Amino acid sequence: MSRLILDSSNAPEPGQILWRSPSNIALVKYWGKYGIQLPRNPSLSLTLAASCTDTQLEYEMRNGPDDGQIELDFFFHEEENEAFRSKVLDFLTGLLPTMPFLKQLKLTVHTGNSFPHSAGIASSASAMSALALCLCSLEDRFFGTLQDPNAFDQKASQLARLGSGSACRSIFPHAAIWGATAQVPGSSDDYAVPMSEHIHDTFKDFQDDILIVSREEKSVSSRAGHALMEGNPYAEPRYAQARNRLSSLIDIMRAGDLPAFGKIVEDEALTLHALMMCSNPAYTLMRPGSLAIIEKVRQYRADTGHQLYFTLDAGPNVHLLYPGELVVDVRKFIEDHLEEHCEDGFVQQDWVGEGPEEI
Ligand code: DP6
Numbered sequence: 001m002s003r004l005i006l007d008s009s010n011a012p013e014p015g016q017i018l019w020r021s022p023s024n025i026a027l028v029k030y031w032g033k034y035g036i037q038l039p040r041n042p043s044l045s046l047t048l049a050a051s052c053t054d055t056q057l058e059y060e061m062r063n064g065p066d067d068g069q070i071e072l073d074f075f076f077h078e079e080e081n082e083a084f085r086s087k088v089l090d091f092l093t094g095l096l097p098t099m100p101f102l103k104q105l106k107l108t109v110h111t112g113n114s115f116p117h118s119a120g121i122a123s124s125a126s127a128m129s130a131l132a133l134c135l136c137s138l139e140d141r142f143f144g145t146l147q148d149p150n151a152f153d154q155k156a157s158q159l160a161r162l163g164s165g166s167a168c169r170s171i172f173p174h175a176a177i178w179g180a181t182a183q184v185p186g187s188s189d190d191y192a193v194p195m196s197e198h199i200h201d202t203f204k205d206f207q208d209d210i211l212i213v214s215r216e217e218k219s220v221s222s223r224a225g226h227a228l229m230e231g232n233p234y235a236e237p238r239y240a241q242a243r244n245r246l247s248s249l250i251d252i253m254r255a256g257d258l259p260a261f262g263k264i265v266e267d268e269a270l271t272l273h274a275l276m277m278c279s280n281p282a283y284t285l286m287r288p289g290s291l292a293i294i295e296k297v298r299q300y301r302a303d304t305g306h307q308l309y310f311t312l313d314a315g316p317n318v319h320l321l322y323p324g325e326l327v328v329d330v331r332k333f334i335e336d337h338l339e340e341h342c343e344d345g346f347v348q349q350d351w352v353g354e355g356p357e358e359i
Helices: 082-095 100-103 122-141 149-161 165-171 201-205 222-231 235-254 259-276 288-304 322-339
Strands: 015-028 043-061 070-075 105-114 175-178 193-194 208-213 309-311 319-325 347-351
Touching: 015 122, 015 165, 015 259, 015 309, 043 122, 043 165, 043 235, 082 122, 082 149, 100 105, 100 122, 105 122, 122 149, 122 165, 122 322, 149 175, 149 193, 165 175, 165 193, 165 322, 175 235, 193 319, 201 208, 201 309, 201 322, 208 322, 222 235, 222 259, 235 322, 259 309, 259 319, 288 309, 288 319, 288 322, 319 322, 322 347
Parallel strands: 070 105
Antiparallel strands: 015 043, 043 105, 043 175, 043 347, 175 193, 208 319, 208 347, 309 319
């Protein structure tokens, strides 16, 4: 592979790149990793639309001798943020062996989310995918190496994975699978692959209303949670179960069988939280409000027959998944019965989206 180094006698003009990238919600969960951000089991997610991160990457050629360092300024919602800067700097430094041109530049990142920072919605998927997309655009602008859209997406997904595992799935519209599985040719542990063409249209018009039960920072981060899977006595059966569920879910989503879909999705959410309760030390991220919502969703389904299902990420907030045609009924149910369990009544309305866009 040719080394990606800029010719300083022919330095590029200063410029900027801006990407908007969404979050995603896992249906079969990634929980447990090894090596350099490699998943213990394949996962499948829906790509969201409203919960996204805008990231602008400004660049100019650096003056002075190469000191092997990356020069980076970082602004989150227009304010300097040292914690985020240092995280991004570590990530970029890790990329230097394949993207050595990064240290030839002065980089300024301006980033911000479409949702309130305090909303308790994990933003690493949207943030790391937006940054990865900016880096791929930068590489392509300088070297023309990512002209093929599939190669571009694959590299963006791979870079996003290195930043945060779940971020690699945000690159694609509607749905994506991350992790090698025999059922999906081309699937890989290194990057996610698009699933949009393999799912029933009903899932492309799906809502995901996120009930914010608590805005508090999680007591155990995802990173720590993944690490605790290494000592979890249920880890191996869990990984086998995830593979089986993924395999069933692929067929179910192709066929558009909503009750079968809902069963697997809810079982996955409860398994994720059960694994936390079986870790050493044990911990719980669900709150009483999360459980109250789950009970009410089950009752609502029994009463109305409506295809409304819940899932959770590694936190207390509950995602409600349902077909778009139910939006009026479900929003009324949320307002009348579920908002009372949300902090300040906050609900982030989201839906399945078309993936990232360059702005
Ligand atoms: C429960 O992708 O946040 O949301 O790779 O350490 O950044 P890191 O973890 P992260 O883990 C996400 C876990 C999950 C399930 C999922 O999205 O698949």
